[in-house]
Amino acid sequence: MNYTYYPGCSLEASADSYDKSLKSVFSDLGLGLSEIVDWNCCGATAYMSVKETVSLAISARNLALAEKAGLDIVAPCSACYTVLAKTHKIMAEKSQLFDHVNSALSQVGLSYNLGCRVRHPLDVLVNDVGIEAIAQKAKVSLKGLKIAQYYGCQIVRPYATFDDAENPVTMDKLFEALGAESVYYPNKVRCCGGMLMFTFADVALKLTDELLRCAQENGADVILTTCPMCQANLDMHMDELQQSYGHSYTIPTLFFTELLGVAMGSSISQMGIDKHLVPLAANVAKLLETKI
Amino acid sequence: MAPKTVQQLDDRKPGMVTRKESELRLEFLNQVMDIPGGEKINRCIQCGTCSGSCPVSYAMDVQPRELIALFRAGLIEKILQSRSIWICASCYQCTSRCPSSIKVTDIIYALKRIAMERKIYPDKFPVYALSAKFVDNVNRYGRNFELGLMMQFYLKTDLMRLFRMAPMGFKLMKLGRISIAPKRIRALEDIRKIIAKADTFAVPRETHKKEYIEGMIGYRAVDGEVPDSGGVQR
Numbered sequence A: 001m002n003y004t005y006y007p008g009c010s011l012e013a014s015a016d017s018y019d020k021s022l023k024s025v026f027s028d029l030g031l032g033l034s035e036i037v038d039w040n041c042c043g044a045t046a047y048m049s050v051k052e053t054v055s056l057a058i059s060a061r062n063l064a065l066a067e068k069a070g071l072d073i074v075a076p077c078s079a080c081y082t083v084l085a086k087t088h089k090i091m092a093e094k095s096q097l098f099d100h101v102n103s104a105l106s107q108v109g110l111s112y113n114l115g116c117r118v119r120h121p122l123d124v125l126v127n128d129v130g131i132e133a134i135a136q137k138a139k140v141s142l143k144g145l146k147i148a149q150y151y152g153c154q155i156v157r158p159y160a161t162f163d164d165a166e167n168p169v170t171m172d173k174l175f176e177a178l179g180a181e182s183v184y185y186p187n188k189v190r191c192c193g194g195m196l197m198f199t200f201a202d203v204a205l206k207l208t209d210e211l212l213r214c215a216q217e218n219g220a221d222v223i224l225t226t227c228p229m230c231q232a233n234l235d236m237h238m239d240e241l242q243q244s245y246g247h248s249y250t251i252p253t254l255f256f257t258e259l260l261g262v263a264m265g266s267s268i269s270q271m272g273i274d275k276h277l278v279p280l281a282a283n284v285a286k287l288l289e290t291k292i
Numbered sequence B: 001m002a003p004k005t006v007q008q009l010d011d012r013k014p015g016m017v018t019r020k021e022s023e024l025r026l027e028f029l030n031q032v033m034d035i036p037g038g039e040k041i042n043r044c045i046q047c048g049t050c051s052g053s054c055p056v057s058y059a060m061d062v063q064p065r066e067l068i069a070l071f072r073a074g075l076i077e078k079i080l081q082s083r084s085i086w087i088c089a090s091c092y093q094c095t096s097r098c099p100s101s102i103k104v105t106d107i108i109y110a111l112k113r114i115a116m117e118r119k120i121y122p123d124k125f126p127v128y129a130l131s132a133k134f135v136d137n138v139n140r141y142g143r144n145f146e147l148g149l150m151m152q153f154y155l156k157t158d159l160m161r162l163f164r165m166a167p168m169g170f171k172l173m174k175l176g177r178i179s180i181a182p183k184r185i186r187a188l189e190d191i192r193k194i195i196a197k198a199d200t201f202a203v204p205r206e207t208h209k210k211e212y213i214e215g216m217i218g219y220r221a222v223d224g225e226v227p228d229s230g231g232v233q234r
């Protein structure tokens, strides 16, 4: 199976390991990814806050470029995923905006005719490949690993396309099939604060504090995430959390593709897990290095 | 003109709003009607599910439910002066749980756009600057430049935090998780052309049915007619 790939800006910088691990997992499973040539920023939440039609038009440029290939687009960043899906949906539902966006795109010889399906890699892995098929290829057993499965907000909201908006389970099932245990984690779809970490740090720190505490108290060894923003917020602010709340956390937050990659035989460093600020505990690292 | 105080806004005669308020109202409705399902805003039952579900409502001066109550009361200017719309993290929890299918998150986006357009901001609260810088970045490079965005934003708003974050920044840099230079896309000219054309379609514009606007506005302007609307007279 082949897909068009939209990495998004974070995967080029802070979430580089998400990009690498995703590509590695996809190629191990025989899935093709071809990156959209010269893609641009989707606009994230910020562009929508300033100009509506413009933000839809720049986001639609990516859809227009992807449409030519006629394949589903894989967008790993939750924000990109939602923004691209939303652009498609708004254009499908509001004919006036469809016309306006296409009129803007026609300036550079492009058009978007609603021919793309925007997919999250978790959806592709679980629904196109299948949990069984993935489990058969596993080279490392995750038995004994306790995971807090953190989905965050934008992959299930506002469009709950492949999983439930309040209690998603696809990631739980995937890693349980590989031997891991999902701990009780009622915060699985709670917001990490996103961009508030820049603008209103106190609020975002409180949210990340709750997410980390819940995971640590429930005995998780790692938190798994599907979003670069969540990973950054949960990984990078330990010093500030110590200063603000006096709480110290030792729980690392990994991209789900990193752990999947390790389970399929790649090393911890190949998957970029050593690039996170919070390191894996020694016993966890040992478990992940033990091949079946 | 100095912005009206809340007291002045609250002192109006019933059924009347200031000219500026009716302009904001028209603009707001135009923006909201552009959202698929936006017209459902008039179905709000004030149940408070949105406020109760919002992970950051505790930090808001106006709760999500109150945003809609203030809109109904003809106090849009007061909403725009609140911090709330800028505290919203766009997590869509309110939207996904609203029993009346109101697109609360998209309504907040619409409010942010009007605030940016009209330059009506909460006092001493430069958060909106992040959105402005982000847009700037995308227009300039075609992609977001994380490091540049953060630096520009903190230089403008919170120098202290820049210093506090510096040690973390260096650690990330050592790990290769920060790119030092922006990545420009090749088709920058294309992006600029698309933006320029799309910008000509900016709201407010006369797009929606006049009767609809009339039904939704239901207020008279006190100091003069609102241009072009025709709909503000009851």
Ligand code: SF4
Pocket: B043, B044, B045, B046, B047, B048, B049, B050, B051, B064, B065, B068, B097, B098, B099, B100, B101, B102, B104
């Ligand atoms: S949840 Fe919906 S109906 Fe209830 S107060 Fe909020 S917007 Fe209104």
Ligand code: SF4
Pocket: A191, B050, B053, B054, B055, B056, B057, B064, B087, B088, B089, B090, B091, B092, B093, B094, B095, B104, B105, B108
């Ligand atoms: S989208 Fe905004 S207002 Fe709605 S629940 Fe999330 S943070 Fe609160």
